[in-house]
Amino acid sequence: MAEMMTQVGSAIAGLMVAYAMFQNYFPYELRGPIKRYTQKFISLLYPYIQITFPEYQGDGFERSKAFAAIERYLNATSTKQAKRLQANVIRDSEAIVLSMADHEEVTDEYEGVKLWWASTQTTPNRQSISFYPREDEKRYFKLTFHKRYRDMITNNYLKHVLDEGKAITVRERRRKLYTNNKSEGWHGYRRSMWSHVIFEHPASFDTLAMDPGKKQEIIDDLINFTRSKDYYAKIGKAWKRGYLLYGPPGTGKSTMIAAMANLLKYDVYDLELTAVKDNTELRKLLIDTASKSIEKKKADKKDGENGKKKDEEKDEVKEKLNKLEEEKNKTSQVTLSGLLNFIDGLWSACGSERIIVFTTNYIEKLDPALIRRGRMDKHIELSYCGFEAFKVLAKNYLDIDSHELFATVRRQLEETKMTPADVAENLMPKSGSDDEEICLRRLIKALEEAKEEEKRKAEEEEKRKAEEEEKQKAEKLAKEEEERKKKETENGADHQSDSKHEKLENGVKENGEADENLENGVKENGK
Numbered sequence: 001m002a003e004m005m006t007q008v009g010s011a012i013a014g015l016m017v018a019y020a021m022f023q024n025y026f027p028y029e030l031r032g033p034i035k036r037y038t039q040k041f042i043s044l045l046y047p048y049i050q051i052t053f054p055e056y057q058g059d060g061f062e063r064s065k066a067f068a069a070i071e072r073y074l075n076a077t078s079t080k081q082a083k084r085l086q087a088n089v090i091r092d093s094e095a096i097v098l099s100m101a102d103h104e105e106v107t108d109e110y111e112g113v114k115l116w117w118a119s120t121q122t123t124p125n126r127q128s129i130s131f132y133p134r135e136d137e138k139r140y141f142k143l144t145f146h147k148r149y150r151d152m153i154t155n156n157y158l159k160h161v162l163d164e165g166k167a168i169t170v171r172e173r174r175r176k177l178y179t180n181n182k183s184e185g186w187h188g189y190r191r192s193m194w195s196h197v198i199f200e201h202p203a204s205f206d207t208l209a210m211d212p213g214k215k216q217e218i219i220d221d222l223i224n225f226t227r228s229k230d231y232y233a234k235i236g237k238a239w240k241r242g243y244l245l246y247g248p249p250g251t252g253k254s255t256m257i258a259a260m261a262n263l264l265k266y267d268v269y270d271l272e273l274t275a276v277k278d279n280t281e282l283r284k285l286l287i288d289t290a291s292k293s294i295e296k297k298k299a300d301k302k303d304g305e306n307g308k309k310k311d312e313e314k315d316e317v318k319e320k321l322n323k324l325e326e327e328k329n330k331t332s333q334v335t336l337s338g339l340l341n342f343i344d345g346l347w348s349a350c351g352s353e354r355i356i357v358f359t360t361n362y363i364e365k366l367d368p369a370l371i372r373r374g375r376m377d378k379h380i381e382l383s384y385c386g387f388e389a390f391k392v393l394a395k396n397y398l399d400i401d402s403h404e405l406f407a408t409v410r411r412q413l414e415e416t417k418m419t420p421a422d423v424a425e426n427l428m429p430k431s432g433s434d435d436e437e438i439c440l441r442r443l444i445k446a447l448e449e450a451k452e453e454e455k456r457k458a459e460e461e462e463k464r465k466a467e468e469e470e471k472q473k474a475e476k477l478a479k480e481e482e483e484r485k486k487k488e489t490e491n492g493a494d495h496q497s498d499s500k501h502e503k504l505e506n507g508v509k510e511n512g513e514a515d516e517n518l519e520n521g522v523k524e525n526g527k
C-alpha cells in the first residue's frame with residue numbers, strides 16, 4: 001500500500017514537472033491549440049458538462065442571487081445526503097439553512113435525469129492581506145450532468161431550481177408588519193418611511209369565527225389569486241386584488257387581515273392615514289412599499305444574506321375609510337381622489353402580487369366610487385356572531401364540538417346581536433376552575449342581559465318615537481287651530497282690501513308666519 005502511494009506520489013510529481021515545463025518552454029502560440037485539443041480529447045472520454053455558479057459576481061460585493069437560490073434549493077437534499085454540513089443563520093429567515101460544506105457532493109434527480117451538485121472553494125495563492133477575506137476565497141456550486149441532457153438542463157432544470165429556491169426563501173422568511181412614520185422622520189441619517197416589526201400574529205382562518213361556507217369561499221379566492229400570475233399577465237391586468245371588509249366593531253376585520261397574511265405568507269403594511277399630510281406623501285409612501293427591495297439589497301451586501309423575492313410581498317393597506325371621508329374636504333389632507341388614483345394607476349405599476357384591504361364600520365357612508373368593482377374586487381361582510389361562528393369559537397376556546405347548552409345558545413344568538421369579540425370574551429375561561437359548563441352559562445347570561453338591554457333600548461326608542469309623534473301631532477293641531485282662528489278673524493273683518501281674493505288664491509299667509517310664503521314669491525307687504 002505504502003509502495004503504491006509512493007508510486008502515485010511520484011506520478012503526480014512527474015505530471016507537475018511536465019506541466020511546469022509546458023508552461024515554461026512551450027512557445028506561447030502553441031499553448032492555445034494544445035490546450036484546445038486536450039479539452040477535445042478529454043471530452044471524448046468524459047461526456048459530462050459542468051456549470052459553475054460563483055457566490056460573488058461582478059464587483060464581488062453582491063452575493064449572487066442564483067447562488068443563494070441554489071443554496072436554498074439544495075438545503076433539503078444536502079441535509080439528507082452530505083456528510084459535512086455548514087449551518088447558516090440567515091437574517092430575516094426563520095429557519096437555519098444547512099448547506100453542504102466545501103468539497104461535498106450531492107445528487108439530484110430531475111425528470112429521471114441524474115445530476116451532481118458539488119460545493120467547491122478556491123483560494124488563490126496570492127500572498128496578500130485582504131480586509132474582506134471573502135474576496136479571496138471563492139466559493140461556488142458546480143453542477144455536473146451528461147451532455148445528452150444539455151437542452152433540458154439549461155432550459156428547464158435551472159429555471160426550476162431558481163424558482164424553487166426563491167419560493168423556499170419567501171416561505172421561510174420572517175414576515176414583517178410595516179407602519180408608516182410621520183413625514184418628519186423621513187429625512188436625515190436614519191430616514192425611513194416605514195418602520196417594521198416581526199409579524200407574528202397567531203390568527204388563522206381555522207380560528208376565525210364565521211360561516212364556514214363563506215370562509216371557504218374567501219380562502220379559495222385568495223389561493224386562486226396567488227396562483228394566477230400567468231392569468232393576470234394574459235388578460236393584461238396588474239396582479240393585485242382589493243378586498244373591502246365591513247361590519248360593526250369587534251366582528252373580526254383586523255383578525256381576518258392577519259389570517260389572510262398568515263395564509264399567503266405575505267407582509268403587512270398598515271397605513272395610518274392621520275400621519276399622512278397630503279397626497280404627495282401618500283404616493284411616496286406607497287411607492288416605497290415597492291422599492292423596499294432595493295433597500296434590502298444594500299443590507300444583503302454587508303452580511304451576505306439571501307436575497308428576498310420582494311415582489312411576493314404584500315402591502316395590505318388597511319384603513320379606516322370613515323376617517324378618510326371626514327378628512328377628504330380638508331385641503332391639506334389626503335383626498336379620496338388621491339387614494340383612488342393610487343389604487344388604479346400607480347399601484348398597478350409598482351410591484352405585483354399585492355392585496356389591498358380596506359376596512360370600515362360604515363359601508364353605507366362610503367363613496368360608491370371607492371368601492372366599485374375593479375377597485376375593490378370582493379366585498380366581505382363580517383357581522384354579528386351566528387351559531388356557526390359560535391361553534392368555531394367554542395372549539396377554539398373550550399375545545400368542544402357540542403354540548404347540551406348549544407341549543408339554548410343557538411336560540412339566543414338568533415334573537416340577539418352579539419359580536420364575535422364579545423362571545424369570545426365570555427367563552428374564555430377566567431380561572432383554572434372554569435369548565436365548559438361555567439363558560440357556556442356565562443355566555444348565556446351575557447346573551448340574556450344583551451337581550452334585555454336590546455329590549456330596553458327598543459322600548460326607549462319606541463317611547464321616544466311615540467313622544468315625538470305626540471309632539472308633532474300637538475304642533476300640527478296648534479297650527480291648524482291658529483290658522484282657523486286667523487281665517488275667522490279675516491272673514492269676520494270688513495272687506496278692507498281688494499287684494500284679498502288674490503291673496504287667497506295664492507294660498508299665502510300673512511307675512512312673518514311661515515317661510516313657505518317665499519316660495520310663492522308673494523308677501524303681503526305692510527300687513
Ligand SMILES: Nc1ncnc2c1ncn2[C@@H]1O[C@H](COP(=O)(O)OP(=O)(O)OP(=O)(O)O)[C@@H](O)[C@H]1O
Nearest residue numbers: 207208209248249250251252253254255420421424
Ligand atoms: N370572527 C372572529 N373570529 C375570531 N375571533 C374574533 C372574531 N371577531 C372578533 N374576534 C376577537 O375579537 C377581537 C377583536 O376583533 P377585531 O380586532 O378583529 O375586530 P374588528 O372587526 O377589526 O373591529 P374594529 O372595527 O373595531 O377594528 C379579536 O382580537 C378576536 O380575538
Ligand SMILES: [Mg+2]
Nearest residue numbers: 253254255359
Ligand atoms: Mg380592526
